[in-house]
Amino acid sequence: MWDALTEAIFGPKPIARLAIVRVLAPLAILGFMSHRIIHADDWLSDAGFRVPTEIWDWRQPLPIPGIAVWAAWTIAIAFLVSGLATAAGAFTRWSASVFTAIAIYVALADRLAAFTVSKLAPMIGLLLALTPSGAVLSIDAWRKRKQSKAPLPTRVSGGCVSFFQIFLPVFYVSSGIAKAKGAWWGDDWYVLWSHVHDSYQTHFSYWLAGVMPVWMWPVLQVTVLIYELGSPVWFGLKWTRTPALVYGLGMHLMIGLMFGPVIWFSVLMMALLVAAYAPMRWLERVPWIRAINAAPAASSAR
Amino acid sequence: MQARAQVRGDIATGPGPLWFRYLLVAIAVIYFWGLATESLHKLFGSPMPEHGKWLRPAIFFTQASSLFPEADVVAQEARLEAWVCADNAWKPLDPRPYFQIETDDKESRLQRLAYFYPRYPEDRVVMEALDDYIRDKHDTGVDDGVHGKIGGIRLYKWEQKIPAPGEPALHYVFDPFAAVPVHERKELYYTRMSRRKERCGTP
Numbered sequence: 139m140w141d142a143l144t145e146a147i148f149g150p151k152p153i154a155r156l157a158i159v160r161v162l163a164p165l166a167i168l169g170f171m172s173h174r175i176i177h178a179d180d181w182l183s184d185a186g187f188r189v190p191t192e193i194w195d196w197r198q199p200l201p202i203p204g205i206a207v208w209a210a211w212t213i214a215i216a217f218l219v220s221g222l223a224t225a226a227g228a229f230t231r232w233s234a235s236v237f238t239a240i241a242i243y244v245a246l247a248d249r250l251a252a253f254t255v256s257k258l259a260p261m262i263g264l265l266l267a268l269t270p271s272g273a274v275l276s277i278d279a280w281r282k283r284k285q286s287k288a289p290l291p292t293r294v295s296g297g298c299v300s301f302f303q304i305f306l307p308v309f310y311v312s313s314g315i316a317k318a319k320g321a322w323w324g325d326d327w328y329v330l331w332s333h334v335h336d337s338y339q340t341h342f343s344y345w346l347a348g349v350m351p352v353w354m355w356p357v358l359q360v361t362v363l364i365y366e367l368g369s370p371v372w373f374g375l376k377w378t379r380t381p382a383l384v385y386g387l388g389m390h391l392m393i394g395l396m397f398g399p400v401i402w403f404s405v406l407m408m409a410l411l412v413a414a415y416a417p418m419r420w421l422e423r424v425p426w427i428r429a430i431n432a433a434p435a436a437s438s439a440r
Numbered sequence: 441m442q443a444r445a446q447v448r449g450d451i452a453t454g455p456g457p458l459w460f461r462y463l464l465v466a467i468a469v470i471y472f473w474g475l476a477t478e479s480l481h482k483l484f485g486s487p488m489p490e491h492g493k494w495l496r497p498a499i500f501f502t503q504a505s506s507l508f509p510e511a512d513v514v515a516q517e518a519r520l521e522a523w524v525c526a527d528n529a530w531k532p533l534d535p536r537p538y539f540q541i542e543t544d545d546k547e548s549r550l551q552r553l554a555y556f557y558p559r560y561p562e563d564r565v566v567m568e569a570l571d572d573y574i575r576d577k578h579d580t581g582v583d584d585g586v587h588g589k590i591g592g593i594r595l596y597k598w599e600q601k602i603p604a605p606g607e608p609a610l611h612y613v614f615d616p617f618a619a620v621p622v623h624e625r626k627e628l629y630y631t632r633m634s635r636r637k638e639r640c641g642t643p
Contacts, residue, residue: 150451177540180549187538187549187573189557190565197556199496231455246497250552251541257504261471268464270452291452297461298454301468308472312505315479320509328605329511335602336515337545339612347609355605399547 147300150293153274154427155413159302160230160271162409163262164221164237170255170402171217174244178214182247183207189250202247213240224266227276231267238263255403261305262406269298274430292431303414306386306407307369314366322363327356334396343396362389373415383415474502482506514599515610516546518554519620522578522590523631525640530594534616537582538574544614554597558628567595567629575639585617591640592631599624 168175180186184204191201205213217240223233241259245252265271272278273291283290321329334343365372365385372382387408394404412421422428454461481488491499521530536543539550546552553570557563574593578584598620600610637643 153452173541180540186540187553187570189553190569193563193566194493196496199500242501245501248549250549250556251547253547254504254507257501260501269454273452289450291450293451295451295453295461297465297468304468304472305475308475309505312476312479313507315483316506316509319479319482320506321511322509326511329508331605332511332513332602333508335600335610335612336512337517337551337612337614339610344609344611352606398545399542 146296147304148296151296151299152418152421152431153270153291153294154418154421154430155299155302156269156271156294157227157273157275157430158413158421158427159262159410160227160234160266161225161275162413163406164225164266166402166406166409167241167255167259167262168218168221168225169405170253170399171221171244171259174248174251175214175218178210179207181210181251182213182244183210185210198249200246202243205247213243216240217244224263227272227278230272230276230278234263234267234271238267253403255406258406265298265301270294271298275426290430299414302410303373306410306414307373310366310369310386314363314369317363318367322359327359330359330362331355338397338400340396340398346396361385365389379415380417383411386411471502474499475505478503478506512602514601515612516551516555517598517600517614518551518628519596519598519616520550520574521594521596522574522584522586523592523594523636523640524586525589525591525636525642528640528642531586532617533574533578533593534583534585536616537584538577554595554628564629570595570629571631589640591636591638594630595628597626597628599626 174181177186182205185207186204188204189198189201191203194201204210216236220233220236220240224230224237238260241256241263245256245260270291273294279290282288317323317329326332331347334347365382369382372378372385390404390408390411394401418431422431454464478488518535520533520535522533523529524531535548535550539548542548546555553566557566571593575590578586578590601624603610
């Protein structure tokens with residue numbers, strides 16, 4: 139039992155899964171940050187509004203004063219470049235490290251502009267820096283192939299991928315508990331309905347609120363709860379994994395369509411879901427990913 | 441783990457020796473625990489412990505999963521008004537030149553400011569900083585829909601009741617100058633009259 143568990147977590151896994159996180163996650167994070175990056179002076183510098191540093195409580199976990207305008211633009215550009223370099227797999231360990239450091243700084247420097255994506259970005263950047271995420275599908279791999287004809291890896295030590303495979307159910311079940319102990323179970327069957335009326339509203343959610351039968355809102359609410367609370371089971375069992383993946387993608391697609399700026403969180407979660415749990419036979423429909431696993435040693439990389 | 445990687449040549453491994461990677465596994469476990477902690481406290485009804493100031497930044501990054509746990513009763517929007525010295529009156533002020541990120545939705549830094557503050561008496565310092573910031577920037581001539589010198593600001597929330605399920609949905613449109621019914625206003629801060637008079641130079 140113990141051996142099976144350690145093999146499931148630490149046994150080799152397709153490196154394509156890690157490469158997908160490396161390509162898509164920084165782009166989703168940069169998508170979220172894009173509006174902040176183009177207003178770097180308002181975001182980070184003392185030219186924008188700053189909460190006074192004497193406030194140091196749960197609302198401002200670390201009081202960081204504003205910086206000079208030129209420094210704010212430098213950090214914003216470095217953030218953009220390091221994120222793009224990470225996605226492209228260029229000097230991946232360094233670029234992901236810089237990306238991580240800046241993600242930590244910007245999340246703490248401006249609590250007002252920090253959301254879930256801001257909190258997840260350092261964790262994702264750190265993982266990309268500490269794992270061999272740039273070993274394939276990357277500029278690093280291209281440079282390595284130019285220097286030597288040694289084959290590129292097709293698999294990666296399992297913990298690198300297992301982290302994301304464990305992260306998702308932990309995140310979901312934690313979110314599910316918060317919802318169930320909040321108003322989602324029994325207190326108010328129309329939580330979802332209540333959230334489509336404020337400034338997150340999109341044309342789609344406004345249209346949906348007008349045409350969807352009233353009874354559908356509690357149905358959607360309960361299915362989300364079942365999905366989130368049961369996610370360790372759904373993603374743990376082989377035969378429920380793919381349906382759970384499909385439901386998760388659908389749920390995040392709906393969140394992205396219905397709640398305006400939350401779309402970047404949705405894209406990020408969808409990228410992690412696909413990377414962690416999409417069947418390899420699906421992923422191998424993408425020629426670049428098929429090429430990674432074309433090596434003979436990859437036959438067991440499933 | 442490392443031994444297997446050394447034997448299987450097609451397997452890439454992370455950096456460092458085996459102990460370092462075990463350390464990473466331990467950090468990952470702590471991170472997962474942190475991610476679940478807030479919800480577990482809610483599940484078992486135990487209060488969240490008070491953490492030292494220096495632990496807050498680390499904990500901040502794990503408090504990510506409690507998303508939309510409660511229903512909204514009202515749709516909220518923070519509004520700003522400026523005290524126009526020449527008119528001796530409050531006039532709606534467009535906050536977009538002052539808070540340029542995500543101007544039209546609740547990810548705007550102004551909306552977030554009005555969500556987090558003011559909650560406690562000591563938050564007055566934050567509101568006064570906002571007051572100074574708006575006046576200083578207004579004096580540079582930004583196009584905020586208010587002309588002339590201002591003596592202070594008023595920050596309030598517009599709280600629109602969310603319709604019952606089945607009723608026509610509210611159609612949200614951001615318009616900082618749209619009229620707000622008095623009973624839907626919740627005042628958060630205003631510059632005291634004595635300060636306004638002093639700044640405007642009126643008796």
